[in-house]
Amino acid sequence: MSSNQLSDSPKEECGVIGVFAPNEDVARMTFFGLFALQHRGQEAAGIAVADGAGMSVHKAAGLVSSVFTQSVMEKMCGHYAIGHTRYSTTGSSSERNAQPFMIETINGPLALAHNGNLINSAELRNELMQQGVGFSSSSDTEVMTMMLARNGGATWEERIKHAMQKWIGAYSLVILTRNGVYAVRDPWGFRPLCIGLLPSGGHAVASETGALQTLGCEAIRDIKPGEIVALSNNALTVTQALPPVTPSAMCVFEHIYFARPDQTWDGINVHHARQRLGEELAHEMIKGWKEEGRQMKESADVVIPVPDSSIPAAIGFSRISGIPYNDGFIKNRYVGRTFIEPTDSLRKRGVALKFNVIHQNVLDKRVIMIDDSIVRGNTMGPMIKLLRNAGAKEVNVAITCPPIAHPCFMGVDMGRYEDLIAHNRSIEKIREHVGADSLYYLSAEGMMKALQRTDGFCQACFTGRYPISVDFSNVKTGFERGIKS
Numbered sequence: 001m002s003s004n005q006l007s008d009s010p011k012e013e014c015g016v017i018g019v020f021a022p023n024e025d026v027a028r029m030t031f032f033g034l035f036a037l038q039h040r041g042q043e044a045a046g047i048a049v050a051d052g053a054g055m056s057v058h059k060a061a062g063l064v065s066s067v068f069t070q071s072v073m074e075k076m077c078g079h080y081a082i083g084h085t086r087y088s089t090t091g092s093s094s095e096r097n098a099q100p101f102m103i104e105t106i107n108g109p110l111a112l113a114h115n116g117n118l119i120n121s122a123e124l125r126n127e128l129m130q131q132g133v134g135f136s137s138s139s140d141t142e143v144m145t146m147m148l149a150r151n152g153g154a155t156w157e158e159r160i161k162h163a164m165q166k167w168i169g170a171y172s173l174v175i176l177t178r179n180g181v182y183a184v185r186d187p188w189g190f191r192p193l194c195i196g197l198l199p200s201g202g203h204a205v206a207s208e209t210g211a212l213q214t215l216g217c218e219a220i221r222d223i224k225p226g227e228i229v230a231l232s233n234n235a236l237t238v239t240q241a242l243p244p245v246t247p248s249a250m251c252v253f254e255h256i257y258f259a260r261p262d263q264t265w266d267g268i269n270v271h272h273a274r275q276r277l278g279e280e281l282a283h284e285m286i287k288g289w290k291e292e293g294r295q296m297k298e299s300a301d302v303v304i305p306v307p308d309s310s311i312p313a314a315i316g317f318s319r320i321s322g323i324p325y326n327d328g329f330i331k332n333r334y335v336g337r338t339f340i341e342p343t344d345s346l347r348k349r350g351v352a353l354k355f356n357v358i359h360q361n362v363l364d365k366r367v368i369m370i371d372d373s374i375v376r377g378n379t380m381g382p383m384i385k386l387l388r389n390a391g392a393k394e395v396n397v398a399i400t401c402p403p404i405a406h407p408c409f410m411g412v413d414m415g416r417y418e419d420l421i422a423h424n425r426s427i428e429k430i431r432e433h434v435g436a437d438s439l440y441y442l443s444a445e446g447m448m449k450a451l452q453r454t455d456g457f458c459q460a461c462f463t464g465r466y467p468i469s470v471d472f473s474n475v476k477t478g479f480e481r482g483i484k485s
């Protein structure tokens, strides 16, 4: 049983970090930055370090704290480093696909760590294989690394720029060379990447501002879509390698679910955005219930979140609806982050391995349960059952985004129509399937109102309108399944 089966939210692919800090213990800084990005991937972790002459890498399956021991860290010396935490779908592929990827090139050693997914990687991989290049993994990151190794150009910026012209899809990258660190973001801006100034000089770049704050960074800004930024001690060297696509297409799930609540992108703080998602949901649901002849305040007793990501939304929902907030579930944060398989009898307990109910808070109550999303619909039903077994009189489910009816090809693990419960199924059918008394989803308009923007976000999994044209027969999920089997 993987963490996958114990949660019905989308699964993020990775977190990345890069540090340029001559005279500092960059490996240790990268370790602590990765620690702050652990929520973005718990299956594998890696760090590559360069010292101006050579490069070394250490990576393995497991949590950051178990992959990097004191003795490993002592051997990782240098001034420049990149790191990666990985989420992947199968245990066996974790080691092989762990990042950073490191290779020797004609221009010196090169390492790369990637958050995202190229939708044309199968095509690019085939091209390289035709030219005699072999691969050791099923990862598109290896394809990107090989392309950089083979590209001509006088500088790494030129080689990266050349490759970006061929890459289609989501990529927030950190690249390590013998004597430099580069940050690269795709022109759509699908995945986040931000940069800050270290207190001792030098710079750090990471998927989330929380990791930069851990390192004491100041003057934090987003890497803009289409940019290559060479980290340095003082001024950054910024190259606008490709024109940014307008409007940009940042993954809206970063705000709904993936990111830590302390994260702020483009002036939007995640915690506050989630509170507003709950407020908008309450406004819409009060209206909907009224049309059905129900006054919400008299028809429900308690608002409970599915921890942790839905806590701010439940607070916002309670504030607008006037229905008291309380904790209903206690989450074991460590289940799903273990590689020990449960026994058959434990496996049957399903979500009960991860969540316990505070009976006194739901007994004889009409509950409104707030969650961030339903992807496959496998865990929502058992969670509702847990509440009913604890004596809840009614379980009404409210979701802080619209139904996920289309796959994602840009780096989130929901790549097939047949896996999505909302594909070709009405909300009423989903309600029946999960066994809720009622089921509400926030509208796309309400979601954007909560994010205080009219555009700038990818919403393709709700709408089916992809920011890039997708050839469904040739996307990466297809070749990955082939390789992994």
Ligand code: SF4
Pocket: 010, 190, 250, 251, 252, 253, 407, 408, 409, 410, 411, 412, 458, 459, 460, 461, 462
């Ligand atoms: S399709 Fe959905 S999950 Fe994928 S990038 Fe777009 S918003 Fe994010």
